Amino acid sequence: MSFIAPAHPSIATFRDLIGAPHRLAIIGHYNPDGDAMGSALGMGHALRAMGRTVDVLMPNTPPAFLQWMPGYPDVVCADRSRDRAEQLLREADVVLCLDFNRVDRVGPLAEQLSLVRCRVLIDHHQHPDIDVAVGFSDTGSSSTSQMVFDIIDALGQAGRIGPDAATCLYTGIMTDTGSFRFPATTPHTHRVAARLLEMGARPHEIHAAVMDENTxxxxxxxxxxxxxxxxxxxxxxxxxxxxxxxxxxxxxxxxxxxxxxxxxxxxxxxxxxxxxxxxxxxxxxxxxxxxxxxxxxxxxxxxxxxxxxxxxxxxxxxxxxxxxxxxxxxxxxxxxxxxxx
Ligand SMILES: [Mn+2]
Incomplete structure (x- = not known):
């Protein structure tokens, strides 16, 4: 059993961080996959529903099979908008690092990310090696998207997850679990998926958008x-x-x-x-x-x-x-x- 409970020591710190009038940015890893995109966009949608302004950026453009995701058109991709991406990192008070755990995983943005005052880690890879103010590292979690759901739920904010956030988080869980078949798929993973369906994710449409749009x-x-x-x-x-x-x-x-x-x-x-x-x-x-x-x-x-x-x-x-x-x-x-x- 692996999930982030409200009593997790980082939850209170994270609540304070996003409750203060900070400028927030979210970043995923180089060559973003479904989980990097899903967790970053899902967290972005949820934070906006909590009344926060937040920018989502990526070191480079995701593949075409992820470009349908709700919120993608507003993502700042550094391969196309390097100056803008660096500016957002420079001006952010808090940067959420999602689905990676080493600064060099953001490629061309590594130097700028290393200068950020306050980083938050949310990730499920082994051996984290990054300085952060708040860290959620759960190698037992199926995906970072599942962790983002758990964190929002632990904050008591699951009600803020609408269809767009649910769609993004479901996409991340589905892709990182190989459609719910890899060993990290637990009863909790399916419970989270079930709740995302209740919140508006439509599995058949998500599967078709990711799998059945091959050239x-x-x-x-x-x-x-x-x-x-x-x-x-x-x-x-x-x-x-x-x-x-x-x-x-x-x-x-x-x-x-x-x-x-x-x-x-x-x-x-x-x-x-x-x-x-x-x-x-x-x-x-x-x-x-x-x-x-x-x-x-x-x-x-x-x-x-x-x-x-x-x-x-x-x-x-x-x-x-x-x-x-x-x-x-x-x-x-x-x-x-x-x-x-
Ligand atoms: Mn992942």
Whole structure:
């Protein structure tokens, strides 16, 4: 059981912070996902319903499948409005940091965020490493969006969550739980989801907006990946997927197109680790997914400048695709032996 009760020591401090006439800003992480967007926008809607003025900003633009979310048109994305984003951080008295726990996760805004007087952390990732005035860190929570609901509820303000906030928070929970199937999905997660439905979230519309708005190019890239770029190492229980720059160009790649691709590896019988490699800019982006007690965040932290959750983590490499995969295959057996199934 994991939730933030009204007696949580940070609730009173947080209530005082948002009760005072401070300028508030909310920021999510670089390459915002459904939970970063959902928690930031959901908190934004709720705070506005409490009579507060608040700006929501992101280090860069979210993928198209999240741009339908209520409140998105007002989000300040630093890749398009860098000066405005920095100005909002400079002028804010309190900045809520949602769905990340290290200043460098906001990329180009890291320096400005480090200068902010008062930061509030609301996050569910492991190993927080950020100076904050108020911190809510709950690695047992399915999502930051679920934590935002819990915090608003603990403040006695759940009545302020209208259809827009409910829609955003539901989106964050749904995407971070893989549609309510990852292990962090608890009875409490479903209770929160049920209350969000009562508050106006419409699951069928949210699922359709997130899942059923693919471009034809993305679906064809998925087909190509599955038939041509997926290798299963049965002896290691590992699936490896690799997409080169040429592969992506050929399929008119847009950011967000490969979201969720890594999970297809895990759907294969006998696979307990799925690895996804993609050539992006001057580096190789790495996503790992696992089942059971296989801490892929540790593997990435040790070898590939990364981290995340036990079963879902990201990293990178500055060499080419071939050598990155070679290196991964080199360190893999030792890692698997240290964590037998
Ligand atoms: Mn999250």
């Amino acid at each position: 034809m190019h993305r679906v064809k890239l998925l087909g190509f990946m599955l038939s041509e770029r997926l290798t299963v190492h049965e002896d290691l229980g590992t699936a490896v997927i690799a997409l080169s720059r040429q592969d992506l160009d050929r399929h008119h790649f847009h950011p967000g197109d490969t979201e969720g691709f890594v999970n297809y590896g895990l759907s294969i019988r006998g696979v307990r680790l799925s690895a996804f490699f993609m050539e992006r800019g001057d580096r190789i982006k790495i996503s790992l997914r696992s089942v059971g007690d296989l801490p892929v965040n540790e593997l990435l932290a040790e070898h590939f400048d990364g981290g995340g959750h036990i079963n879902a983590a990201g990293g990178q490499s500055l060499t080419d695709l071939r050598s990155t995969i070679d290196r991964f295959m080199q360190v893999l057996p030792t890692f698997l032996e240290a964590h037998p199934a």
